[in-house]
Amino acid sequence: MAQRSEAIPAVRGRSELSLNRLFVAPAILFAAFVAVPLLALAARAAQEGDIFERLTSPFVLHALRLSMLTSTLSLLLALLLGVPTAYLLARNRFPGYRFVTLLVELPMVLPPTVAGVALLVAFGRRGIFGGWLSDISLELPFTTAAVVLAQLFVSAPFLVRSLQAGFESVDVTYERVSATLGASSLRTFWSVTLPLARPTLISGAVLCWTRALSELGATLIFAGNFEMRTQTMPLAIITAFESSAGLSGAIVLSVILLAVASVLLVLMRVALKRGALPEAV
Amino acid sequence: MITVDIRRRLGAFALDVVFEADQETVVLFGHSGSGKSVTLASMAGLIRPDAGSIAIAGRTVFDAARGIDLPPQQRNVGYLVQQIALFPHLTAAENIGYSLTGWDREARARRVSELSVLLSIDGFEDRMPHQLSGGQQQRVALARALARPVDALLLDEPFSALDEALRGDLRAELLRLRSELAIPVVFVTHDLREAYLLADRIAVLDEGRVLQFASREDVFRRPSSRRVAELTGVRNLFEGETDASGRVVVAGVRFCVDAEVAPHASVDLSIRSERCVLRRLHHADPLPANCFVADIVSDLAFGNSHMLTFAPLGPGPAVEVEVASRPYEVLGVAAQQRWVIELPPADLHIMTR
Known part of the structure; x- marks a missing residue:
């Protein structure tokens, strides 16, 4: 099968060349704008003498452990709820479809602090479901569970949106053929649809996870800032920044998150490249 | 099943x-x-x-x-x-x-x-x-x-x-x-x-x-x-009437057919272009049954065969005749414009309307 790009031969025309020359300056400026602060952060962290000591301080370790735990949990929950949702949205048009789509997209554009307030109003002690929740002796606010819920609220939509587009790009012919080959609907989904949507599953999951990892506003309002219970890395950075340690405390924590995010991004690229599907035939 | x-x-x-x-x-x-x-x-x-x-x-x-x-x-x-x-x-x-x-x-x-x-x-x-x-x-x-x-x-x-x-x-x-x-x-x-x-x-x-x-x-x-005839690529479809003896009259020519047909009925007559027969014209002989004289008005060459369109000289319908390349050359179709066309009774098919 011919690559699609071969359909239009690449011609290096004059217009293309002149456009390149025109656009190169803003592009360099943009790259520098992103690179300079990140390099500065790394350089400053290297100057801090007792960096290893601080990396292993209980304050940092607790925040790191909590961040990993909660963001991973919220990713798992997002997968559990988001994969079926994305599939339904991709394959069906039902009454209220636009409303559901709006619901899925809203948390992505909503300021996280607003999400936090909304969660508190719904599930807080004096919230709509607060009384009912405390009747079954379940208190959410200011617990680790609240951190997970806050992260889920703001991050799951990234998974759903990405995966929905992925499912939509899977030709239903494959699913039909699978069914005529005797495969149950669930097997068709598991061994045809999901593998074919794998790139979007990976990128969606990474986006979701990193968004959960960086969650601050909603967590602060709904879960609070309690060391060992709700103080995730972003909250720890704020806390350190406002404490006597000031900037130097925040720097160490920031460098850790920077490293984690970089590693994740690289892993995602590798996974996507290895899992890249050839042109559909 | x-x-x-x-x-x-x-x-x-x-x-x-x-x-x-x-x-x-x-x-x-x-x-x-x-x-x-x-x-x-x-x-x-x-x-x-x-x-x-x-x-x-x-x-x-x-x-x-x-x-x-x-x-x-x-x-x-x-x-x-x-x-x-x-x-x-x-x-x-x-x-x-x-x-x-x-x-x-x-x-x-x-x-x-x-x-x-x-x-x-x-x-x-x-x-x-x-x-x-x-x-x-x-x-x-x-x-x-x-x-x-x-x-x-x-x-x-x-x-x-x-x-x-x-x-x-x-x-x-x-x-x-x-x-x-x-x-x-x-x-x-x-x-x-x-x-x-x-x-x-x-x-x-x-x-x-x-x-x-x-x-x-x-x-x-x-x-x-x-x-169905149209869909299956039959090029020759004629409207005709049956006479009292069960023959079909198309454009002034009486065609014998193998099938039994009701007299004095309106029918469609069809024949595939490859089933039509070309005969040389001998002016002295009377025309045999199911034959009429026609001129080639177009000749499309498809490599393995020729599609010839004929216009009748006297009575008879316009027909398309497909001739394979070899008989086309052996007969010398290209050199001769006027031919006798025979529509064999076994290949003529009658459809009541």
Whole structure:
């Protein structure tokens, strides 16, 4: 099968060349704008003498452990709820479809602090479901569970949106053929649809996870800032920044998150490249 | 054995299809939009008809009145589509073995290699679909459709995405396979030559209805209506009247026909262009029966044959005559404009209007 790009031969025309020359300056400026602060952060962290000591301080370790735990949990929950949702949205048009789509997209554009307030109003002690929740002796606010819920609220939509587009790009012919080959609907989904949507599953999951990892506003309002219970890395950075340690405390924590995010991004690229599907035939 | 008797409405389009298939190849033939693919998809369980019933190998897979509608995975048919649709993330062997769930590893491997040999794709088992040529892909798809024991094979224009040479190969392959399979095969196509080559029986579909369901010989030589004749590529269709002695008068010429016809009726008379006979004109002789004189007005060369259009000199209809290249040259058709045309009684077909 011919690559699609071969359909239009690449011609290096004059217009293309002149456009390149025109656009190169803003592009360099943009790259520098992103690179300079990140390099500065790394350089400053290297100057801090007792960096290893601080990396292993209980304050940092607790925040790191909590961040990993909660963001991973919220990713798992997002997968559990988001994969079926994305599939339904991709394959069906039902009454209220636009409303559901709006619901899925809203948390992505909503300021996280607003999400936090909304969660508190719904599930807080004096919230709509607060009384009912405390009747079954379940208190959410200011617990680790609240951190997970806050992260889920703001991050799951990234998974759903990405995966929905992925499912939509899977030709239903494959699913039909699978069914005529005797495969149950669930097997068709598991061994045809999901593998074919794998790139979007990976990128969606990474986006979701990193968004959960960086969650601050909603967590602060709904879960609070309690060391060992709700103080995730972003909250720890704020806390350190406002404490006597000031900037130097925040720097160490920031460098850790920077490293984690970089590693994740690289892993995602590798996974996507290895899992890249050839042109559909 | 397959029996199909279904109806389905979709906006202005109404499908109403009845046919059956024994251990034979039935071709659903018609233009795009005639309802042949919808019929096949209904049999596979991908489309739900409004009414009627479908039985495959003695098992009712759909019956609107009794509320039976088996999902595709329970219908046990092989279904092959034009898009080929090999799973792009699986190797050729994994594609072929896809339906063999519940088989142990060894039996599955044996079945896959058996089919690979049968369809001459052995050696390509470990390739991904995009590494296979179009013809190999369609062979793998056919092997995949046949891997588990199926009660019927449904083919929806499976070769139309391939180039002519490959199509020829795969048609020959299917003809060879047919006797080994011993199951009903339903083949959808809009290609007249393909239909004739593969069919035992042909169902001619037009606007959602089966106009004629008969042996391929009957459909080609004895179309049931003017529309079937048109659809199956009959170029010579004349309106005529029968006389008292059962001959048919067309444009002033009385033609004898083999069939018994009612006197004084309006009929359509048809003859395929390749069944018309050219004779040299000898002015002294009286014209034999079923003959008239005509001039060539156009001569289209198709390489293996010529399509000649004749205008009658006196009485007689305008006709198109197809002459194979060799007789065309031996007869010296190019050098002679005026010919006697004979429409043999055995090849003239009468349709009542």
